[in-house]
Amino acid sequence: MDALASLLNGFAAALTPTHIALCFVGVLLGQIVGVLPGIGPAAAIALLLPITFGMDATGAIIMFAGIYYGSQYGGTLTSVLISVPGESSTVMTAIDGYQMALQGRAGVALGIAAIGSFIAGTIGTIGLILVAPPLAKMALAFGPPEYFALVLLGLMALAAVGGSLMKGLTAGVAGLALGTMGIDPQVGVPRYDFGQIWLLDGLEFIVLTVALFGLGEVLGGCNAGVARPVAKVTNVLPSRAEWRQSRMPILRGSVIGFIIGVLPATGATIASFVAYIVEKKLAKDPSRFGKGAIEGVAGPEASNNAAAAGAMVPMLSLGVPGSGTTAVILGALIMFGVRPGPEMFTTNADLVWALIASMLIGNLLLLIMNLPLAGFFAKLLMVPYSWLYPPILALCIAGVYSQSNSVEDAWLLVGFGALGWLMKRYDWPMPPMILGLVLSPLFETSLRQSLTLSLGDPMIFVARPLSAALLACAALALVVPIGMVLWRKLRGGLA
Amino acid sequence: MNRRIGWGDLGLSLTFSAMGLLWITGARDLAMWDRSTPGPGYLPLVFGILLMGFAVLAGVQAVVAPAEPAEDQDGFRKPLLVLVITAVAVTALETAGFVLTIFLMLLALYALVERKPPVASLLAAAAVTGSLHVIFAVWLAVPLPLGPFGN
Secondary structure, X not given: OHHHHHHHHHHHHHOOHHHHHHHHHHHHHHHHHHHOOOOOHHHHHHHHOHHHOOOOHHHHHHHHHHHHHHHHHHHHHHHHHHOOOOOHHHHHHHHHHHHHHHOOOHHHHHHHHHHHHHHHHHHHHHHHHHHHHHHHHHHOOOOHHHHHHHHHHHHHHHHHHOOOHHHHHHHHHHHHHXXXXXXXXXXXXXXXXXXXXXHOOOOOHHHHHHHHHHHHHHHHHOOOOOOOOOOOOOOOOOOHHHHHHHHHHHHHHHHHHHHHHHOOOOHHHHHHHHHHHHHHHHOOOHHHOOXXXXXXXXXXXXXXXXXXXXXXXXXXXXXXXXXXXXXXXXXXXXXXXXXXXXXXXXXXXXXXXXXXXXXHHHHHHHHHHHHHHHHHHHHHOOOOHHHHHHHHHHHHHHHHHHHHOOHHHHHHHHHHHHHHHHHHHOOOOOHHHHHHHXXXXXXXXXXXXXXXXXXXXXXXXXXXXXXXXXXXXHHHHHHHHHHHHHHHHHHHHHO | OOOOOOHHHHHHHHHHHHHHHHHHHHHOOOOOEEOOEEOOOHHHHHHHHHHHHHHHHHXXXXXXXXXXXXXXXXXXXXXXXXXXXHHHHHHHHHHHOHHHHHHHHHHHHHHHHOOOXXXXXXXXXXXXXXXXXXXXXXXXXXXXXXXXXXX
């Protein structure tokens, strides 16, 4: 009942004209960045951070969340119409979605994706309402050792998800190290300022995020300047038979997506893979998959949208992001003076519940926008990237400069932008670096407070059951990928 | 034996190793342990050591078992050109002012890098510069750098 009352309060806050407008802007922008190549939701949020300075935190976070789940819808368009997934989470949609487009059923593929996404987004948000508050209540018992272990778990999980564990760990620790720049939070000693006064405040989250996700993405994508031919979109409403084929995949995808989304760092991409595999396994005729099976669109699409809501669970209840984009949203929360973590449900209850209510509103807005406007959004695909990236670059410079009127920050943008480009080019994950920078102060403070409590005895981390359990999970996040690589090599050697 | 090496991965691992070394060196000037609490140099030292260790292992991986190069590995020329133009714009930002710098940067990107028609390039550069000026200088009241002509 508490959750219901809080949700009603959330609706009261989210249904103000300003917040509805911001929710609409967020989902629209999300839809657009999902469609446009070379810019993802993390980059879009990063670029908007400087513009949202001075805005109320609730409105800004509602807009950022809208960009996140709106981009899942947008990525579908490119997957179906040109077989180029706008987001990694829509890779599986491209397999059957594009085949449907080749058969002249692009509209139906987009329609079922929109309906499935709406249902899954709503189920995912209801899951968030049911799971996040009790999880946060349990986590209220956390002391400094538990926080330390939690940050370690978040970093390990995010670092371990990419292609190479070593690259992920290097990026994560680099972020943590960058977070130690500036005045030491406990003793007040300057660290790593290299004799520069402007570095005494440390490296700003906005600068690194815009550099890696903005400039880095632009440099990585500016070679792809030509637009592709786009399939025509007609009649987006599925027939009764198509709906019958799709409804169970949508429900299964919603459940799978939410559960996988809740697990730290797994996110929408893995969720859509699992949903596709499950649908193929359950199909009476699996040979239809890859040739335009509507279940191959409905399942993964539902799954990636439910996962976007699921990824909000660890972020809101524990302060540990479930994906790269939620890592950026987490940084934004800190920028607005909100301390992410279990106490958010008590100290910032208005913000959290308004955000959750806005997700239900945003999903409805997306459904309304997508069914009649799918053809319009498809036209965006005809804009070549060569027209788009120069304004993004200009926005990066203006945004970074404006956050502290410092040309030195603009220089950092160029330096870290070059690093981001190389990281993208050689497949080094960037989210662990951002998360490391964001969580570095909490990591350091909780470690130092824990050791002060225990008079320097590190056993405090394993003596407390919750902390020990979280550390065990962190160790598993590290050991399991290594074990899987070794197992694959062993099997390969024996074969 | 002709062994393929992941030069890009190797370069990045060397960069991160150098950063780790910098953190280790910097931590030496800071207190490590203050009574029973880690001092300001403790975690930076740990991060420096871990960073160097992980980066070296990533470098070894790049030599011993290099990742397959991605199929769409595009050239370096255009991104480097875009990066240089961005760096020049940042250098000129405070002397030439925001409006002039951004306009010229956009014009260079559209007309020189992307070979767009001159009139379209001029119009796009002017429209984007104007929009950014309105958003940042007018709506958000950000004191963007003024150039010699007060722009």
